[in-house]
Every structure is written in C-alpha cells, then in structure tokens.
Amino acid sequence: MTDSIKVDLFVIGGGILGAGIARDAAGRGLKTVLCEKDDLAQGTSSRSGKLVHGGLRYLEYYEFRLVREALTEREVLMKNAPHVIWPLRFVLPHSPQDRPAALIRLGLFLYDHLGGRKKLPGTRMLNLRRDPEGAAIMDQYRIGFEYSDCWADDARLVVLNAVGAKEKGAIVVTRSPATKAVRENGAWKVTTTDSFTGETKTYKTKAIINAAGPWVSDVINNVANSKSKRNIRLVKGSHIIVPKFWTGANAYLVQNHDKRVIFINPYEGDLALIGTTDISYEGRAEDVEADESEIQYLIDVVNRYFKEKLNRDDVIESFSGVRPLFDDGRGNPSAVTRDYVFDLDETDNAPLLNIFGGKITAYREIAEGCLKRMKKFFPDMSGNWTENAPLPGGDLENADYDLFQDKMKRDYPWMPRPLRNHYGRLYGSRIAAIAGNSKSVEELGRHFGGNLYEAEVTYLVDVEFARTAEDIIWRRTKHRLHMSAEEQAAFADWFAALDTNETAKAS
Incomplete structure (x- = not known):
C-alpha cells in the first residue's frame, strides 16, 4: 500500500448525483475523488425512463415545489447538454374511467406554468380520431392532450459529468469500492480496492459525500461505521424494449386502472422503451431484474390503448432499476416522495454528508445543495458555476443540435447519416476526438457491427473510463x-x- 493521497473531498457513488457533485466540487477548486464500486451509471442511473422531466404525476401528490424545481432544471439541462437531452412531445390519451379530464387539464396547465417554460411548446388538446397522433390509438379513446418534456440519455449524462470532473482536476476511479473509511484527527482515511487488479489505495480527505444511491445505508453502516436517523425505501422500476409500433416522433403517456402512468417512448430509431413499474423491493440492489409479471403488466397497459397488440415475443430486452427513495412513511410506492434529503454527520469535525432520494432531473441542483453544506468546511472554495457551463460536447452554437448536424454534414461529408447522428448525439462537439482527420469509414478502424468502429472504442477507453465490453x-x-x-x-x-495485451504492456 502506498502513502495516502491527500484530497479535499471524497465522493462515493458514480451515478448521476456522485458524478454531478464531483464535477461541481472540482470546478470550485476542491481536490476531489469520485469513487465507484462498479462502472459509472451501472446502477439506477442507467436504468431510468431516460427522461428529464418535472414529473407530471407528482402534482397529484401536491409536490409543487419538487415539480417547479425540476421544470426549471429541465431548461438548464437542455441548454447545457443539447446533444444528449432534447425535446419530446407526449400524447396523453384520456381514459374517462381513470382521472377526470378536468383534473388532467388543470395538471397540464400547472405543468406549463410552474417552471418558467421558455423553449418548449405548451399543451394542446387533441382529437384522437382526427389528429395524426391518435392514429395508433384505439377508437374508444376520443380526446387526448399533448405536452412537452425532454428525452435524456441517462448513462451518458453521468459519464459526461465524470469526464467534466476529471477535466476540472478530479480523480475518477471505477471498479474500486470504498471498503473502509475511518475518522482520524479531524479528517477521513478512505481505503479503496480495485476489483480487477486488487490494487489498494488510501486517501486522506477532509470530507466525504455519500451519493451511493441504493447503497447509501451500506456506506453509512459498513464503510464509515456511522449512523443516521434517515432511511431509504427501495422501489423497483422495470422497463421493456420492443419494436416501435407507431409512426411519428412523439411519445405517449397512458394511465392504467391502478393510477400508474406508463411512458411509451421512441428509442434508438426503430424501437420503443416502455415503463415503468413501481414495486417495493427488499433484495440486494445488484440482483434486481424485471420479472415476468412486470413485463406482462407493461404489455397489458399498452394493449389497453393501442390498436396494434404486443405479446411476450415482441420484448427484445427488459431491465430493472432500484430507486433509492427517501422513506417518508407513505405506503404506496408510487406516492413515496421523489424529493431528496441531506443528512450531515459532523463528528470530530470530519463531515460525512449522506444523500437520501433525489431524481435525475434535479442532479445539478442537488450538487449545488451539497456544496452549500460543505462551505463551512471549505470557506475558500468558489461559488456556484454549473448553471451556465455546458457539459463536455454540449457547447453547440445556440445550443441547437440541428445547426450542429448541418456543420457535421459539411465537416464529414463521407460519413453515413446514421453514423453521423450516432456520433453527434453521444459526443456533440467532441466528434473530432473520434473521427479526427478520417476521410472514410475505413479509417475509423475495425468494424464490429452496427455503428461500432475501433476509433470509438479507443476514445471510450482513453477518455470515458470504459473497462469492459459491456461498458x-x-x-x-x-x-x-x-x-x-x-x-x-x-x-x-x-x-x-x-485488455490483456494492454495489461501486459503496462507490467
């Protein structure tokens, strides 16, 4: 074991909260470590509904502040990451057996006006028998509503924050769980172990921020040997991926008899992403998976509304994630707050800040809240800065992806449109780091299938912390x-x- 590496702040958890906090902290001048036990976004943050949204249904539980703040953040994130976050119109067929139309109109009116909407179009009413958005919907549903939210590539949002953190000076370590954290003389000594190499490192840090999501209590109890009066409630949300079964770029939001709402979103061009369920979960977060009852539930909800019926054979892929919600005592998993709570343990003047709950849309604001609570321990750090700071690749002219696509056509006329759109949507203005001075697809190196070429693999390993094929x-x-x-x-x-060859070279 080498001597301890001295840093200011140690962030545990490589999901969206941890990555966002690390980037924010590093940009304030704090020497920061971001530590993840698996891959970045391997847990909850890559298993979401892929949306940046205010949470329309949260209005039903009177979460007005939460919705307002999320809608405000939606505008900020659209501006700073237009390559991985973009507008999406949702069609909501009205089912008179469920929520009354007047209640939906009121909710959509509030949704349009709570967050200072600037860029997105507002709500409109649809005649589903006449308007093209209703062509795929069964004839018994006559009216609907169309409103705006945003699509988000959740895992890439995490990775871009981690890349941004590193570029601000942070140390990012993946596949390296924090195995022990001990208070010593007004500071922390944290031990990590690389799961691949077995290498052990120690860090001496003034403060720890615990953004471990579903594992937040494990860090408190088993790593830091601390205590908290707060609890989390694990709620499982499952999704399925099927071939896209409607025309048009819009998504759908449908209501079920149990008051759940299900998103049906266009995905990866010719696919659809459908979810999510809300089920209390008691097992290990690592073991979560969609079970057959959940898959059938999602199929049944779709078949209740759409002319084209799905069956089990249509499901190409399913996945499930565990949401680490702050336990507010509500029995219904759908009613449990999506708000977040900070819990600060200042024992021996060595702070441990634990985060309970939170949602992906609010990650930047949560990061600012964390650093605000760290100000007393780091009085010289600078102030808020991320609101007007594009994420890596997001510095597009006027935050306009269409203009950027036009530029890509001029810069890379040889590149097939599907490949150009793939690079644009994932890497934005940093496409040159992959394509470089290539003049043909052959110059991108070995082709592995689909749009995957060796040049992209090299970039992901060298820049974006990828360590396995699945990453x-x-x-x-x-x-x-x-x-x-x-x-x-x-x-x-x-x-x-x-990987074997590179390891041999390194040794």
Missing part, C-alpha cells in the same frame, strides 16, 4: 441493441484480448 456497448452506447449475438461475442473476445 462500451450498453452504458456508453446502445450498440448492443443493433449488433447480433455473434457480433457482440466477437467484440467481447476482441476487447478482452486488447
């Missing part, structure tokens, strides 16, 4: 959905050999 084809990208099983296996074998 690349599932979290950094969604190539897995566009590659055959044979292509995926061949890529995994190639990557494993590459």
Whole structure:
C-alpha cells in the first residue's frame, strides 16, 4: 500500500448525483475523488425512463415545489447538454374511467406554468380520431392532450459529468469500492480496492459525500461505521424494449386502472422503451431484474390503448432499476416522495454528508445543495458555476443540435447519416476526438457491427473510463441493441484480448 493521497473531498457513488457533485466540487477548486464500486451509471442511473422531466404525476401528490424545481432544471439541462437531452412531445390519451379530464387539464396547465417554460411548446388538446397522433390509438379513446418534456440519455449524462470532473482536476476511479473509511484527527482515511487488479489505495480527505444511491445505508453502516436517523425505501422500476409500433416522433403517456402512468417512448430509431413499474423491493440492489409479471403488466397497459397488440415475443430486452427513495412513511410506492434529503454527520469535525432520494432531473441542483453544506468546511472554495457551463460536447452554437448536424454534414461529408447522428448525439462537439482527420469509414478502424468502429472504442477507453465490453456497448452506447449475438461475442473476445495485451504492456 502506498502513502495516502491527500484530497479535499471524497465522493462515493458514480451515478448521476456522485458524478454531478464531483464535477461541481472540482470546478470550485476542491481536490476531489469520485469513487465507484462498479462502472459509472451501472446502477439506477442507467436504468431510468431516460427522461428529464418535472414529473407530471407528482402534482397529484401536491409536490409543487419538487415539480417547479425540476421544470426549471429541465431548461438548464437542455441548454447545457443539447446533444444528449432534447425535446419530446407526449400524447396523453384520456381514459374517462381513470382521472377526470378536468383534473388532467388543470395538471397540464400547472405543468406549463410552474417552471418558467421558455423553449418548449405548451399543451394542446387533441382529437384522437382526427389528429395524426391518435392514429395508433384505439377508437374508444376520443380526446387526448399533448405536452412537452425532454428525452435524456441517462448513462451518458453521468459519464459526461465524470469526464467534466476529471477535466476540472478530479480523480475518477471505477471498479474500486470504498471498503473502509475511518475518522482520524479531524479528517477521513478512505481505503479503496480495485476489483480487477486488487490494487489498494488510501486517501486522506477532509470530507466525504455519500451519493451511493441504493447503497447509501451500506456506506453509512459498513464503510464509515456511522449512523443516521434517515432511511431509504427501495422501489423497483422495470422497463421493456420492443419494436416501435407507431409512426411519428412523439411519445405517449397512458394511465392504467391502478393510477400508474406508463411512458411509451421512441428509442434508438426503430424501437420503443416502455415503463415503468413501481414495486417495493427488499433484495440486494445488484440482483434486481424485471420479472415476468412486470413485463406482462407493461404489455397489458399498452394493449389497453393501442390498436396494434404486443405479446411476450415482441420484448427484445427488459431491465430493472432500484430507486433509492427517501422513506417518508407513505405506503404506496408510487406516492413515496421523489424529493431528496441531506443528512450531515459532523463528528470530530470530519463531515460525512449522506444523500437520501433525489431524481435525475434535479442532479445539478442537488450538487449545488451539497456544496452549500460543505462551505463551512471549505470557506475558500468558489461559488456556484454549473448553471451556465455546458457539459463536455454540449457547447453547440445556440445550443441547437440541428445547426450542429448541418456543420457535421459539411465537416464529414463521407460519413453515413446514421453514423453521423450516432456520433453527434453521444459526443456533440467532441466528434473530432473520434473521427479526427478520417476521410472514410475505413479509417475509423475495425468494424464490429452496427455503428461500432475501433476509433470509438479507443476514445471510450482513453477518455470515458470504459473497462469492459459491456461498458462500451450498453452504458456508453446502445450498440448492443443493433449488433447480433455473434457480433457482440466477437467484440467481447476482441476487447478482452486488447485488455490483456494492454495489461501486459503496462507490467
């Protein structure tokens, strides 16, 4: 074991909260470590509904402040990450058996006006038998509503924050759980162990921020040997991916008899992402998966509204995530608050700040709140800065992705449109770091299937902390959905050999 690495702040958890906090802290001048036990976004933050939204249904539980703040943040994130966050129109068919139309109109009116909406179009009423958005809907549903929210590539949002943190001077370590944290003389001594190499490191830090999501209590009890009166409630949310079964770029939001609302979103061009469920979960967060009853539940909700019926064979992929919600004592998982709570333990003047709850849309604001609570311990750190700071690749002219696409056509006329859109949507203005001076697709290196070329793999390993084949084809990208099983296996074998060769060179 080497001597301790001295830092100011140690952030545990490489999901959206941890990555956002690390970037914010590093930008304030704090020497920061971001520590993740698995891959970035491997837990909850890559298993969401892929939306940046205010949470329309939270209005029903009188969460007006939460919705207002999320809607305000929606505008900020659209501006700072237009390559991975973009507008999406949602069609809400009205079912008179569920919520009254007047209640929906009121909710949508509030949704339009609570957060100072500037860029997105407002709500409009639809005649589902006449308007094209209703063509896929069963004839028994006559009226509907259309409103705006935003699509988000959740895992990339995490990775871009981690890249931004590193570029501000942070140390980012993945596959390296914090195994022990001990208070010593007004500071913390934190031990990490690399899961791949077995290498152990120690860090001496003034403060720890625990952003471990579903594992927040494990860090408190088993790593830091601390205590908290706060609790989290684990709620499982499952999604399915199927072939897209309607025309048009819009998404749908449908109501079910149990008052759940289900999102049906266009996904990866010709696919659809459907979810989510809300089920209390008692097991290990690492073991969560969508069960058959949840998959059938989502299929049944879709079939209640759409002319084209889904069956189990249509499900290409399913996934499930555990939401670490602050336990506010409510029995219904759907009613449990999506708000967040900070819990600060200042024992021996060595602070441990634990975060309970929170949602992806509010991550930047939560990060600012964390650093505000750290101000007394770091009086010289600078103030808020992220509101007007684009994420890596997000510095597009006027935050306009269409203008950027036009520029890409001029800069890379040889690049096929699907590949150009793939690079644009994932990497934005940093496409040159992958394509470089290439004049043809052949110059991008080995082709593994779909839109995956060797140049992108190299970039993801060198810049975006990818360490396994799955990191690349599932979290950094969604190539897995566009590659055959044979292509995926061949890529995994190639990557494993590459990793072995690089390890041999390093040793």
